[in-house]
Amino acid sequence: MKYIEVTIKAHPCNETITDVLAALMAEIGFESFVPCESGTQAYIQKTLFDEEALKNVLADFPIPDTDIVYTLSEPEDKDWNEEWEKNFFQPIVIGERCVIHSTFHTDYPKAEYDIVINPQMAFGTGHHETTSSIIAELLDADLKGKSVLDMGCGTSILAILASMRGANPVTAIDIDDWCVNNSRDNIALNHIDNITVELGDASLLHGSAPFDVIIANINRNILLADMPAYTACMHSGSELYMSGFYMEDIPAIREKAESLGLEFTHHREKNRWVAVKFVMR
Numbered sequence: 193m194k195y196i197e198v199t200i201k202a203h204p205c206n207e208t209i210t211d212v213l214a215a216l217m218a219e220i221g222f223e224s225f226v227p228c229e230s231g232t233q234a235y236i237q238k239t240l241f242d243e244e245a246l247k248n249v250l251a252d253f254p255i256p257d258t259d260i261v262y263t264l265s266e267p268e269d270k271d272w273n274e275e276w277e278k279n280f281f282q283p284i285v286i287g288e289r290c291v292i293h294s295t296f297h298t299d300y301p302k303a304e305y306d307i308v309i310n311p312q313m314a315f316g317t318g319h320h321e322t323t324s325s326i327i328a329e330l331l332d333a334d335l336k337g338k339s340v341l342d343m344g345c346g347t348s349i350l351a352i353l354a355s356m357r358g359a360n361p362v363t364a365i366d367i368d369d370w371c372v373n374n375s376r377d378n379i380a381l382n383h384i385d386n387i388t389v390e391l392g393d394a395s396l397l398h399g400s401a402p403f404d405v406i407i408a409n410i411n412r413n414i415l416l417a418d419m420p421a422y423t424a425c426m427h428s429g430s431e432l433y434m435s436g437f438y439m440e441d442i443p444a445i446r447e448k449a450e451s452l453g454l455e456f457t458h459h460r461e462k463n464r465w466v467a468v469k470f471v472m473r
């Protein structure tokens with residue numbers, strides 16, 4: 193697959209700026225990000241690259257007084273996530289109970305839940321704040337015998353943990369066919385047989401039976417747009433966990449959720465990223 197590499201130089205440059213860049217660029221199709229001292233390198237499939245969309249994102253960059261310039265290059269064809277995995281994906285332990293590692297790791301800590309992920313081109317190794325916050329929520333949740341939907345499943349890391357914690361049945365949905373294929377591989381690697389993976393978006397939920405628990409780690413705008421479809425397949429007492437947005441987005445997310453009959457329970461914050469929990473009244 194052909195990729196475009198965009199090298200962004202930001203001044204000033206700090207973790208908040210590279211996080212916001214990654215969040216905004218993910219919304220226009222960028223898949224992987226490698227922060228560097230002066231900014232970040234970001235990768236997008238050549239067929240999805242729209243330079244005008246990139247210019248608009250950078251022109252409307254929400255942190256004032258940030259100077260941003262970029263250069264483009266077309267690196268040789270290779271699997272960039274594989275490169276990233278080999279060089280940067282280290283085993284990670286979350287909540288002292290869940291270890292995530294890849295097939296090529298031989299030395300990793302033992303934990304109650306041992307998840308093997310080969311992310312290839314999909315998002316979800318547990319290193320991102322949003323994934324690890326939802327994992328921490330799932331470790332606290334009672335999932336035994338509950339039906340779970342993982343919307344925007346990426347690698348299906350969250351669906352796999354839910355199944356390991358007793359959820360049954362589990363449905364995982366993603367809009368990206370790379371994620372759907374990768375999910376199926378990861379589910380098999382973890383010897384799980386009760387997760388159904390589907391390609392699509394919230395329109396697939398139309399007419400669906402209610403879920404006891406819904407997880408959606410996507411982004412603010414998609415969550416705001418798709419929340420009515422999620423709540424249409426929840427019953428009184430169903431739980432909704434959402435992430436993929438920042439502290440400052442909580443009021444908008446909360447207002448929408450409450451207008452749909454959800455009650456806010458709490459939020460969890462990590463480097464300004466948040467995960468929120470709601471329960472249907």
Ligand SMILES: C[S@@+](CC[C@H](N)C(=O)[O-])C[C@H]1O[C@@H](n2cnc3c(N)ncnc32)[C@H](O)[C@@H]1O
Nearest residue numbers: 315316323344345346366367368371393409410
């Ligand atoms: C931030 S990643 C989360 C991946 C994984 N669930 C995790 O927590 O690490 C968001 C995922 O949502 C998918 N996605 C984006 N828009 C979507 C939509 N409208 N419906 C379903 N999935 C979507 C993306 O392809 C991506 O895999």
